[in-house]
Amino acid sequence: MHELSLAVQLVQIADEAARAADAKRVTAVVVKIGALSGVAEDALRFAFDVAVADTLLAQARLEIHPVSVKVVCPRCGIVELPSLQRFCCPQCDTSTADVRTGREIELESIEVE
Amino acid sequence: MPPRIVQVRQGLLKKNDAIAAALRADFAAAGTFVVNLVSGPGTGKTLLLERTLSALRDRGRRPAALVGDLATDNDAVRLARSGAPVRQINTHGLCHLEADMVGRHLQGWNLAEHNYLFVENVGNLVCTASYDLGESLRVVLLSVTEGEDKPLKYPTLFNTADAAIITKCDLATACEFDSAEAERNLRAVRPGLPIVSLSAKTGDGMDEWLAFLESRRGSEG
Numbered sequence: 001m002h003e004l005s006l007a008v009q010l011v012q013i014a015d016e017a018a019r020a021a022d023a024k025r026v027t028a029v030v031v032k033i034g035a036l037s038g039v040a041e042d043a044l045r046f047a048f049d050v051a052v053a054d055t056l057l058a059q060a061r062l063e064i065h066p067v068s069v070k071v072v073c074p075r076c077g078i079v080e081l082p083s084l085q086r087f088c089c090p091q092c093d094t095s096t097a098d099v100r101t102g103r104e105i106e107l108e109s110i111e112v113e
Numbered sequence: 114m115p116p117r118i119v120q121v122r123q124g125l126l127k128k129n130d131a132i133a134a135a136l137r138a139d140f141a142a143a144g145t146f147v148v149n150l151v152s153g154p155g156t157g158k159t160l161l162l163e164r165t166l167s168a169l170r171d172r173g174r175r176p177a178a179l180v181g182d183l184a185t186d187n188d189a190v191r192l193a194r195s196g197a198p199v200r201q202i203n204t205h206g207l208c209h210l211e212a213d214m215v216g217r218h219l220q221g222w223n224l225a226e227h228n229y230l231f232v233e234n235v236g237n238l239v240c241t242a243s244y245d246l247g248e249s250l251r252v253v254l255l256s257v258t259e260g261e262d263k264p265l266k267y268p269t270l271f272n273t274a275d276a277a278i279i280t281k282c283d284l285a286t287a288c289e290f291d292s293a294e295a296e297r298n299l300r301a302v303r304p305g306l307p308i309v310s311l312s313a314k315t316g317d318g319m320d321e322w323l324a325f326l327e328s329r330r331g332s333e334g
Contacts, residue, residue: 002209002240009125017121027116031125038242038269084268086301095304099272105243107121 003039006105007047011057014110018056023112026060030109034067035084036102041066060110069102129244132212136247143224146330147232149246151270152254153263154236157280159188161254161313162233166195168323169229176229179218181210183235198222209240212247229330238263242270250329256281257290261298268302276307276329278322283312 010031018026033039041064048062069081073089073096081087081102088095124130140147150158162178169176177198180188189201200218202210215232224230232248234241253274255263258281264271271277277299279292292310299306309325311318 002207002243005207005211006125009128013121013123013125013127017119021117021119023119036269036272038239084272084302085265087272087304088301095300097272097304097306105125107123107125109118109120109122111116111118113116 003043004047007051011051026057028061028111030063032104032106034102034104037105070100071096072098133245133247145224147230147248149248149251151234151241153238156254156256164313166197177227178231180233181235208237238267257285261295264298271302279310
């Protein structure tokens with residue numbers, strides 16, 4: 001349950017960005033969460049509700065955009081991994097550990113007033 | 114003011130990642146090879162570390178260790194018996210170590226006096242995966258008592274590891290542990306993963322583990 005630590009960081013970064021933009025409040029935050037990030041969406045939502053209390057984000061809606069895992073297959077190029085239990089190219093079955101997306105834990109944007 | 118969108122595009126772990134990058138530069142400058150040991154609770158991290166510290170000292174190396182736990186300094190007391198400098202990091206309930214905890218607990222140590230630093234992370238198969246501690250090598254432990262399919266259940270942690278150790282191999286027969294199946298599962302979630310099987314208790318496999326460490330430290334230059 002490290003989602004509370006992440007939610008606190010999220011609120012801090014969003015708060016700084018909102019102040020830098022002279023905003024009165026944050027109405028929404030958009031977060032990218034990779035399938036291989038180890039972050040549980042439900043736990044993050046729960047922690048977010050706790051972390052926003054008494055901040056510019058108090059009324060903000062949390063939008064989570066999941067990011068799939070993409071790996072580089074030496075033969076086929078960048079391909080999407082259908083299963084986290086098997087790091088093999090879905091087209092030619094070559095194994096690969098070269099992960100290009102899926103580890104993201106990022107604040108993409110905020111909507112402010 | 115009408116609603117508007119502000120692009121931010123920042124990692125939530127950027128603060129940790131920046132501290133870890135600074136630590137990594139300090140470790141490289143001091144010639145300290147840093148190993149982050151991760152696993153679930155009870156896989157034998159502390160016994161492995163105790164034996165590793167002793168064996169490295171016997172070979173004339175100068176290892177040190179930081180050991181993370183939610184509470185108690187039991188592990189630091191155990192590890193200090195090896196004669197190596199050891200400090201306990203109490204996380205007070207936090208489920209993983211973060212880079213700034215490592216940095217704070219190194220204060221007063223001259224890194225250049227230590228050619229190895231081991232960081233025993235909190236026993237946790239999920240949260241420890243996300244936090245870079247500035248290590249050169251992340252080693253995940255899988256004990257024969259846990260079952261062969263642990264890597265499939267926790268792909269994130271096993272995928273971020275640079276090497277795996279299968280521990281408690283003296284119990285493998287009693288547990289009907291299928292090591293070929295375990296190795297297949299480890300490499301399914303992390304192709305090419307180096308794997309060492311050992312028993313810290315009997316010493317079987319320890320030489321291979323130490324040789325692996327020494328070669329990785331050597332190749333770091």
